[in-house]
Amino acid sequence: MKPAVVLATIAILLGAPALEAGTKLSRAVVDGNLQLAKNLVETGEKVNDVDKWGWTPLAWAAYYGHPVIVKWLLEQGADPNILTFKEYGRYKPGVSPLLLAAYYGYEEIVADLLKAKADPDIADVSGRKPVDYARDFGFTRCVELLSR
Template structure:
């Protein structure tokens, strides 16, 4: 078991938008480069030819990235202990949410009012952090505790967009049950559907389309969800979108019942 990484590992850092990760929906696949960094971008780039259907996770505009600590990776692989107690005491409520440390998170929330929706320096709440890192039990707990899923960070990042970015379909479903705006956009014009497409998250794309996500929305880069799928060569995502369009077309052709 490796010692816990410093708290700084949970901050947003600038990196070139070139990292490609395995899809969280498919735990059998490892990240192509072993990295835990998730990069967000809505400009298509040529995927590295590692797999026939690469699964790319993306994060925020201009190459901002969310980086897991080594401890978080170990925890997700099934280790029982995720951090040393002495280190946990030094973590903020946002870092505890990102790492899924529920016991310590509960203790923090009992210390004062309104901590559940407390923003950090970028406007990220504990719920946004937990959603970004796929910590579904933490997301569920925070929602039950009263976390507001409608809160936007300083650059209009949302819990839904970041969950879609990582392909965390179950979390997307939990948030949509709270009537969040499925077409919420950030300062880059990105929507949850656009980020799910850019990440090649097939199941997440299906879930968003089934709930009525807008296929016509363009990012500031000018790309619609279909444009991104085609440009990146994500054939499965493209097929999902095509099938959805066909269903919409067929539903409009159904004749009205005779009176």
Template sequence: MRKQHPLFHGSLSVLLLVFLFAGCGSMSKSAIKGDLEGVKKHLQKGENINQYDRWGWTPLMWAVYYNYFNVVKFMLENGADPNARTQSSYGSIGKDSTPLMIASYYGWGGMVRILLKHWADKSLVNSQEETALTIAEKYNFTEVIELLEKSPRYKSPSERGNMDSDNTFNQFIILNDGSRIVGKIISQTRTTVTIQTKYTTMTIEKDRISEMKYK
């Protein structure tokens, strides 16, 4: 069963980690280390939570890959895209894989559950013609198989309507890259907007924002 990563085993582990870090952006590096406070700081500085790094992966993908549940939870609650695709393969994870496929490959039920809760699309197919379910079936991860089979079909944001609504944090910002940040706008200047989410407060430059509105 795939529960550990070969990167951290053997005499080459340190060299491999240095090589990996060389191609990663700041937030991805924090995600790889499981550094939640580091992720928060980068987000507060206005870094794009869905930015692809040199390896063609987003910070969320790395956090899922290394099974950092709290980091993944925070990212999903602050605009990380659960349906982003890997732009290249890494290890045994193929190109066009989603975070849900990565979690399914390692049989991490808790990770699969929270991704599905945040509308990860289980029907997506990677470059190897695999879905999250066929990956779980391949390695007989029964918990993951059951979660995927019982989960409802993916619904687009327009189909969901107010299903994700929150009475306190009832505003959201849509960034130019399509990601969404839900919270309460607490201040604005000519060039920036400061929004408070459930877990942090961040200031975003207005030229990165495509839309702001109430739910």
């Protein structure tokens, strides 16, 4: 397991208030507001903080299909292998940004996450990998990227 994942897991198990740390940054990312996200990072928000919803800003950017924000977060050192920690909608805890991007067929985001060393073998709680979802929904280019 990656060090960032281990640290976030320990923080959660200890009930750390850090779970609220990235909430403003996550909200800016959800809204697609890159300038606000940049301002928040400049004033101390961390790109790998897990927010009150149990997700990182990178997970939100992948979920909402914001490729420019994904690229920027990765340039700022966002870890593409930090998994979600809480359930959100149909997603159980333990979902990667790559799985989210593949699920929705966001080719550019899948490519950028893979370039940033996102692990395509990380499966969700049902044992399904990003390529499985891309294949199910007919996202051929995503399947090609994930099968290399």
